[in-house]
Amino acid sequence: MNTSKRDEILKYLKGKNFLITSHDLVDLDGFISSLALRLFFKNFYPNQKIYVTFSELSKQTKSYLENFSRKFPDFDFDIQIGKESLDIDVIVILDTNNLDQVKLFDKSNLDIPFVFLDHHLNLQKNYPNNLLSLNLIHDNYSSTSEIVVEFFEDHRIYIPIPYRYLLISAILADSGFLKHGNNRTIKHLSNLVNDEVEIQDILLLLEKDRDISEKIAQIKALQRVKIIRINEWLVGISHLSSFTASAAALLTRIGFDVAIVITEEKAGFRITTRAKKQIRLKTGLHLGKIVSEIDDVSGGGHEGAATLNGRNDSEKTLNHLIDKIKKTLIN
Ligand SMILES: [Mn+2]
Known part of the structure; x- marks a missing residue:
């Protein structure tokens, strides 16, 4: 091939x-x-x-x-x-x-x-x-x-x-x-x-040695997480200044089907997303596709892991992202 x-x-x-x-x-x-x-x-x-x-x-x-x-x-x-x-x-x-x-x-x-x-x-x-x-x-x-x-x-x-x-x-x-x-x-x-x-x-x-700053970041991500329930699915949204990927992975390990972690940066913001396999198989959720369809940001990734970068309104982008995920999960 x-x-x-x-x-x-x-x-x-x-x-x-x-x-x-x-x-x-x-x-x-x-x-x-x-x-x-x-x-x-x-x-x-x-x-x-x-x-x-x-x-x-x-x-x-x-x-x-x-x-x-x-x-x-x-x-x-x-x-x-x-x-x-x-x-x-x-x-x-x-x-x-x-x-x-x-x-x-x-x-x-x-x-x-x-x-x-x-x-x-x-x-x-x-x-x-x-x-x-x-x-x-x-x-x-x-x-x-x-x-x-x-x-x-x-x-x-x-x-x-x-x-x-x-x-x-x-x-x-x-x-x-x-x-x-x-x-x-x-x-x-x-x-x-x-x-x-x-x-x-x-x-x-x-083997990675997790240093103390990563541990603190993961704990903070848990303290700050907001839960959205859509039917039987749980979406977790949190924010952090670093270690967003490891925090998103942690959220999916403890029970969220989809994890979204936002980080504000000097020149804009970044949103890291993860989804568990079961939700992808049962609902057809494809995070890579969803983030690539959001206006005014640049993003990409796979079914179960995707990232997007934007400049202006992180709140608006986040709502747009959640709406798109909801639509997939409700259909
Ligand atoms: Mn690769």
Whole structure:
């Protein structure tokens, strides 16, 4: 499946210098899929310049990398942070198809062609310089890393051990330790595991130590939560200044079917949403679609997890969001 599309991308990039990047505050999947994709292309195009640059790493990515570097002290990440590369012909953007989430470039003057490889809902934005026909966007994959693994599988290219650790980590992290995975996810993992890979070591690498500020944030989110009941479903709404994703996840763990956490920022606001699987299956709720349909904000995501960013009236956007969720739940 999609072999020809992957080959088209490969062909297109031949002879070009390019940059691989991902969304801001890059998570493990964005970070690792970028690294792995460069490794793949280096096999074919050893003489082309291939850069990997991110605007900023997320806290979780940083802490994972500390653990990883202890296990593989000689591993050279060879990445740049926050620096635009000059001599490039193309940009490959991983793990998002929303330019608003890419902070490395000013999107208003992005005059270099670019292509998306992503597993979020296709927003079909038709950006002027997007090489639309080369986009590889599969919202039925649980991670971008899986999309990248298939490049290696097409050409039976051996993946070195450290990269196996990285890719398995990314797939586990993004699939919520298989909660959002499918048979294909397990097949990919099984291809990545070999005798030199210890899955228990990988689980250790992925362990996050929650610091006290995160614990306080989660407790505050609980103190502030408002409950809306719609038939048999519970929607929880809270607000926080940081750790919104972990607070939203917490709310769904303690009993809310949908969690909404608002954060006011200097330049606007952000709303993080999560929905449990059961409510999605029974009602067809798709948070990614809902947030992409709200006016005057930019948003995207998956069925069960989506984020939106806005500038002006957070109250109005929140009401709009709740109305849309209600409509889905009542129908
Ligand atoms: Mn991802």
